[in-house]
Amino acid sequence: MNIFKDRFSEIKKASEPLYKSPKSVQETIEILKISESGIFEVADGKYSKTYRFSDVNYATRSEDEQESFFQRYCRCLNSFDCTFKITVNNKNKDMDVLRNEVMLKYRNDGFDKMRESYNRIIEEKILEGRQGIEQERYITITIERKNFEEAKAQFATIEASMFRSFAELGSKLTPLTGNERLKILHDYYRLGREDEFNFDIRQGRITGTDFRNEICNTRIKYHPDYFEDEGKVGRVLFIKKYPTYLSDRFFTELTFLPVHSVTSVDVVPVPKDLTMKMLQKKYLGIESDIIKQQRTRNRNNDFSSDISYATRQKKKDIEEIMNNVRENDESLYYVSVTMIVMADDRNELESICETVDSIAKGAGCAVDTCMYKQREAVNTTLPIGVRQIETMRTMLTQSLAVLMPFNVQERATRFAV
Template sequence: MLGYEAMMPSGIAWLGEDEWSMTLAISDINYVAAAEDQQTSIVDRWARFINSYGAGTRLQETIMNRVLDDADVSQLVQKPLRGDQFDFYRSDFNRIVRDKLAAASGNTVTEKYLTVTVQEPDLEKAEATLTRIFHEAEAGLQAMDGCKVRRLNRAERLEGFSHILRPHELFVFNEDEFEPNRKLSTADFVAPWEIDAKDKNGPLIFRNGSGDTYHTVLWMRDYPVWLSDRLISELTEIKCDLTISLHLEPLEQVEGMTLVQRQIAELEMQKITEQKRATKQGIDPEMIPAAVKDNLKEAQDLRDELRSSNQKLFSTVMVLGVSATSREKLEQNVKRVMTVIRKQSCTAEVATYMQLDGLTTELPIGRRRIPMRRTLTTAGAAIIVPFTTQELFVPGGNWYGVNAQSSNALVADRTSTTNGNGFILGTSGSGKSQSGKMEITNVLLSRPDDDIIVIDPEHEYEPLIEAFGGEVIRIHAGSEQRVNPMDIELNVTTSEDDPINAKCEFVLTMLEALVGGKAGLTPEQRSVADRSTLTLYRKYAAEGGAMPTLVELREALAQSGEDAGRELARMLEIYTIGSLGGFSNRTNVNPRNRLVSWDISKLGNELRTFGMMVILDQIWNRVARNRAEGRRTWLYIDEFHLLFSNKYSADYFRGLYKRARKWGLIPTGITQNIEELLANQDARLMLANCDFLLLLGQNATDADSLCELLHFSDEQRRFFTNVQPGHGLMRSGNAVIPMDGRIPTDSALYKLFSTSFGEK
């Protein structure tokens, strides 16, 4: 019944005689939400892909729709209570997730597989052939919007069988335990305890320890001449356990043409027979059944199409397996499936007397046990495109809400993409701050080994920071909180250079910003400043004691005995013992707290560049220290566009986004001023090259600019224009998902996040 004789650890299955198969998991792409020309391109590429396979190779497309229990999904997303002071917020978060899923979610997981069957005399040759085919498929499908291809090993293939045959059982196959103890076969881990197949029309009843599963196999009897590309997508929108398997066996063009010519000859003979019968009855010979004429015309058109193109003929069979926990639910699910099939002008039937053979044909193993076949051209086979609505559910990731199209949970892991760099963009009131704070909360409650840093120019993160025991550092001239710009980490490498040399270079840059003016420091001033700074740090490294400060640097410059040094000392007076001396003392805050917010809301223009330099230096020291300790750092920069009005900050963040991945840093820029951000070429490059993007409500002009830069379709554009707060479009890696990130206004987290006037 399972359709294979043996399965190797590599995932290659021996089907008997000279047939071998492997299964590839293929990621979904957002075909439904793509523009029409992009959909055409996807179908064309898929046609070329399946057309590349020749006779002797069979393909099986399998789309597996599984419904997860609300409790199961909630369990995967929710935060376990830890018995600490934050359990109040974990409980509130868990309530939000439960209510959101219960209200809307379909909780369906759709998995797509491609099983390839080849004919080879032995395992060694089969392994070589299938490996080559895998690499070709990987390259060919990557061109379709970055579709990912992964080859399944034995455990992964068996787990797919288990989802169909033991849907509510825990999959227990373990490769390490199986190999040493071969008392069982692989089939024992996936086959039902018993299959009741007494009824010729089904359903099959899979009896397992957790209860019975009722399963009916349908087969697609006929397709219309003009088949729609919506067949698979509408079937997968049904909330039920459903497996769709389409088998494709390519015929060589000569063989295909011979088959068509034979069909035409048979239809012409049938036409002649009907004409003779009409003549005998005194009827016009042309008055023959329309079906005969239509079939002959269709066959002749097919012959002409094969002659004028490189299309092939495919011998195909499609089966659909529908499951439920009771007969009543199964009948309802079958009716819903048949309704969709009829809506697409197709015809399906129950596989009478062939339920077991239909089940084998359904399983992603590459066997076609039912004898019925339907011939399709490459174009006809390709239009049954397996791609539908993209989902994103990465276990262990952060919760962002639900998919606005399917209402399934939306969970992404920025640590698993090529780079974690990101942006959250939206007009005022679109929910961007709430989205950023929700992600911060996710990290705080789920990733105890990660640190979070926030740059807050609008003084709006303090409630969140204080609620989670973080440190708010207010940076401005009159602040009692002090940060020493001369702080150095001697035991942490912040660059490829020696820590002291790297810090001396930073001090020179800082002095340029403070007192250099438009012309910058003179060579003499740079020389004496570098020498004085180097002396201070070498003394500190050798003797220890208190960290050097700007006051001590000014004193060293004054005592250098050089005019350039004394001049620099006079220029630094206002920043050390004068009215702008807020950065002249030793640090009296805790920048090493797990959660730190740098509040720059009162940082005036006079000290803005210098203050940002100090903050960014502190942040990079923290990132370098965390990297050495194996800790990840999340950095959130609100009102990101403001930083690009300052050349130093702009240059710094351009470099930071390039270096972030190697240093375990995940930076996120948050802004409502999209136009100003897009006007900066560096910011545009950063935006185009980040792997995470939240586009919340945008005005029409900004939406057009973003679509042009990021290549979003008109269909995708509508998800971030004229939408409610909390709605938008999320891109994570290659996945582009419409999102609904709203949370209830009566929740504790909403009150903590809200910046709306009157809601505090």
């Protein structure tokens, strides 16, 4: 039985930071080695690769079509047999490029005053919208292999299945190069100075330049419940409690706030054989409780065959989960949701966190701050491929699918116990 417990503990065990007490800002970045192909070594024998995927807008589809999409997404999740992280990044949008795309061009043909009026309206709408913030979605795969070549071959195998699954969803999946992954981290660390990134991995090897110097900021200070970062302050939150039922609009509402934020769903699949052993163990435990309860009643001359409501409900729930795993191709996962929020000062940060808390409470969830673990929580949330905090809980496939990174209509499902 101890071996069984050890296997479960090993699956959801968080990785240790590379540096217990970083001596520089560079050492807070949890990356050992990088490659032009986009594969990063994040710990000894651990490699990660990130893919950008496009949003799927099906809000106007019929209910049957939405149900079909939900089932396809469940199949997509079931196809993963390795650790992965889904990230939604609210980053600064290049407003000059946006204006160049949407503004009307002046032509000196007598109608420029009308064009000026239209452009003024467009400018107002841009400012009223998401305040210059655009959203990108990534999925980061983390695997364990002996060396880089084995990791590269394994990623090629995984990609074949991933491209097929995302194509069925109607989403475009694009592998990110090493430079593109560094650009994402640079834009986070140097928020507001995104145009300063000009690092190239190939040139860096020739000149001996450390990539950490090119993407990190010059100062960062971690406090128990927040951190300071070059004129910005931030905080990492995590979902502490989930309701029995949760709408898939919750994750969309959480990530669609017009603030600079990074939200990640860390997922660790549990092997099917281990899942069934765990469920059978819980079921036998409930049966044992029922027998003990009946014996206690018999000793008290109470010969009723009824069992308590709480025990009866536990048995019903575990039977439902076992049926889903056996008959409906459900899988079990360890899941954790973390969120970095950024602000200009502490007052704005508290206001944003109150809004996040309000959204969570409205959905029956509870969020909390990663106390005394802000550095580890930041590295966990960013699309690097590491997980250094212990905030995971079990979910079945449909429960995980409700935390959908796509913009979807209202739908509810039941969470695993």
